[in-house]
Amino acid sequence: MKQSITRRLTLALFLISLTSGWAQTSLQKASPTSKTLPGPDEQYGKLFEAVQLKSVFPDSKTFADCTPKFPAATILANYETAQKRSDFNLNAFVLQHFTLPIKPASGYTSKVGQSAQQHIVDLWPVLTRPATAHAKADVLAGSLIPLPNPYVVPGGRFGEIYYWDSYFTMQGLKASGKTLLIRNMVDNFAYLIRTFGFIPNGNRTYFLGRSQPPFFSLMVNLLTEVQGRRILLNYLPQLQQEYDFWMDGKDRLTTQQPTHRRVVRLAENVYLNRYYDDKQTPRPESYREDVLLARRAKDPQLLYQHIRAGAESGWDFSSRWFRDRKNLKTIHTTDFIPVDLNSLLVNLEQTLADGYRLKGDQVQSKRYLKLAQQRREALLRYCWDAKRAFFFDYDFVAKKPASVYSLAAVYPLFVRIATTGQAVAVAQKLEQSFLKPGGLTTTLVRTGEQWDAPNGWAPLQWLAIQGLRNYNQLPLANKVKTNWVNENLRVYKASGKMVEKYDVISTAGAKGGEYPNQDGFGWTNGVLLKLLTER
CATH class of the missing domain: 1.50.10.10 (Glycosyltransferase)
Incomplete structure (x- = not known):
């Protein structure tokens, strides 16, 4: 029975x-x-x-x-x-x-009449x-x-x-x-x-x-x-398992076969990462939009993969990934070594090193400290542009830095891997070109995409503020904080809402992207509350 x-x-x-x-x-x-x-x-x-x-x-x-x-x-x-x-x-x-x-x-x-904080x-x-x-x-x-x-x-x-x-x-x-x-x-x-x-x-x-x-x-x-x-x-x-996911295929890379999934071999013993997606089909959640775009593409499957990789980046979508800096149809995300991704992976390697140290495994701890240092050196070598004094994604297919200025440049400051001189130069460019009445604009390019000008996003404001603080760029950090908080509060007072993104230039309401601006909103709430309550 x-x-x-x-x-x-x-x-x-x-x-x-x-x-x-x-x-x-x-x-x-x-x-x-x-x-x-x-x-x-x-x-x-x-x-x-x-x-x-x-x-x-x-x-x-x-x-x-x-x-x-x-x-x-x-x-x-x-x-x-x-x-x-x-x-x-x-x-x-x-x-x-x-x-x-x-x-x-x-x-x-x-x-x-409820305060934003209580809301x-x-x-x-x-x-x-x-x-x-x-x-x-x-x-x-x-x-x-x-x-x-x-x-x-x-x-x-x-x-x-x-x-x-x-x-x-x-x-x-x-x-x-x-x-x-x-x-x-x-x-x-x-x-x-x-x-x-x-x-x-x-x-x-x-x-x-x-x-x-x-x-x-x-x-x-x-x-x-x-x-x-x-x-x-x-x-x-x-943490180890996630690292293994990002580094999957590293051991099989050669000069003739320099890429596998998310890992790229740039030179002997030089490995950095890219955004990727294992599928080459329309995204189910944006199916119609992807299919219509692909009808104009020479290789629809490759386009789908670049679109999906752009979605993995979180910047879906931005001129960061466009060959012509203007149109989504020229997206080629998987050709880039992104400065933000590799900064985060330095942090993951450093965290693994600390974890193994706490565990008493000094061999593994030293291994991950070395990997973190190697990645930092490679990132500064490939993603720092000395002439423009700014961090850029690196197009490893074209073998040159990208042309689009973006707030991804604040990541090396956030994880403390930039030099002092680099941090000062990034801060100068942020104040000169990115700082607007409502906070920092995501890029300096207007494409109609949501991760471009004139939009500002809570996560990037937080990363920039913390990155600037890490290098004692306090006056600018305070300006960014003040402008962003004031814009959040202004919109809340007018609408009773916290929204996904903000137009930081004209403060007329964020636009662009595949869907209307959303209210709620998780990361806006989190960053604003943290900024309002910090001492």
Whole structure:
């Protein structure tokens, strides 16, 4: 009898894995891979394509986030039959077979006269999602990957956790004394690393081809500030695993084959990294936009990969990645050695060195200190332009620095790897060209893309302020802080909202990108609260 029940349970879980892509009764024990968690584009094929290309929803992300009411096989069979009827209505079919995603901040209204600081504190529970440690056998979860601990989402259209966003959200959580929530989020990221081998862009199945800027080591370091340095040892295996993900393929690189996935060989014993994505298909959450753009491309698959790599960078999209500095169709992200990515990887190597030192493994500690020093030297060699006195991404295919000035240049200051002279020069350029009435503009180029002028973003303001402070550029750091805080407060007073990004030049409301400006908003809240409460 017991054996029969076990067989039936095993069969039930197997069938659910085929239909929903998620069949684990306990996430703590689960070890799925991207192959067992197909994205909605892979699950629904022609139906997914039809819904996206016929614009059933104004935002492509809506259908990617829908929850199926029935197994995928049933939905596809019904679609095959229904579309043959003369009265077939695709919109009605979708609503019959899927549940639409609920907006994260639904039902929340800011209180009249409430301070921005209290508004942010009140938003934490609104933006917090509960743990989903046990997936019920009769629940089809759609594209959302359950997580074992509570977590904070950005808000607006973003109803899942995002990798690099979370570090800046954590700044505000720390200011609010929410150490447990920070720990829960760090534990969720550690879980994702154990489960998938890396931290995906967000906890959606359609993000399993890419990561985001590797801030995990900085999150762990932030946690050690409130729970003690030895907490680092708890996460040492996952820090190592994330590093292995970024460096995958390093040992097989040669002069003839200088790249593999995210690692690039620039010279003998000189290795740096790039953004990448393992897939060459349209992004499910921006399917229609990608397909329409690719119709004008000579190599659509390569274009999709560059677009996805741009999404992994978090700067989706920016003239940083454009060959002509103007048009998305010229994107070639994977040709660049990004200054921000490699600065973060120096920090990861240094954190690994510290972790192994705490563990008592001096051999590994010295190894990672050496790797960090080698990367720092290589970054300064390839990404510092002495003539322009600024940090730039390096185009390793064209073998020259990029031409676009961007706030990615503040990363070497933030992780303290720039020389004093370089930091002073960067500060001068920031004050001369980037500093605007509302804060720092992301680039000096106007393209209509959201990660270009005139937009400013909370994470880049924080990185710049902290980077400038690291090199005693305090007057400029204070100017950036004042301008940014005042713009945030001005918009909040006028609208009762914290938004995703700001027009820092005309302060008329941020524009550009694939979707409207979102309110909520995780990293804006985190950075502003930290700046308002710091001494």
